[in-house]
Amino acid sequence: MQFTTNIDENLLRQIKLRAVEESKNVNDILENLMQEYLGQKINIYYTDIEHRYNLIKLLKDTNKVYAEYEVDNYYLCAYYVLCSNKYIIKKAAKFITGDGIRFEDMLNNEDWCSGHKILIKLANELFNNNANVSINNMCNVLDNDNFKVALQAMELKRLNIYLEDL
DSSP states (O other): OOOOOOOOHHHHHHHHHHHHHTTOOHHHHHHHHHHHHTTSOOOOOOSSHHHHHHHHHHHHHTTOBOGGGBBOHHHHHHHHHHTTSHHHHHHHGGGEETTEEOHHHHHHHSOOOHHHHHHHHHHHHHHHSOSOOOHHHHHHHSOHHHHHHHHHHHHHHTSOOBGGGO
């Protein structure tokens, strides 16, 4: 279906540039925004396609998708952060089981750069409420992508998410 509109030319130019930068179609971006606005879709930030794939796989493999396909949001937040980076999930995988996540072992038995350590502590905080993550450190140490991951993980904690939303 086609329709005409009087969208501000500067705004339209900006969305076209963003679409090219992100290798996306302008129509897809606009449809996602409209669905989000209408409350039909949750727009979740992913660092790359593997982030989403690994998140869904881990939720399914550890049986954290329940009746009606609702996802356990404690695990969702933690897994979301841990799956956001291929280096983190590669090292973290051995500390994740269907029975839980051994964050202390993960932090103590692997070498982590400062940004990854902050993300893991955030995942632990959202999961267990005991990691004492410094917001100041998150702002000063995390790069833009990891900061977006941190913000998205905190938002996911507040929502009831279904597998189809991911």
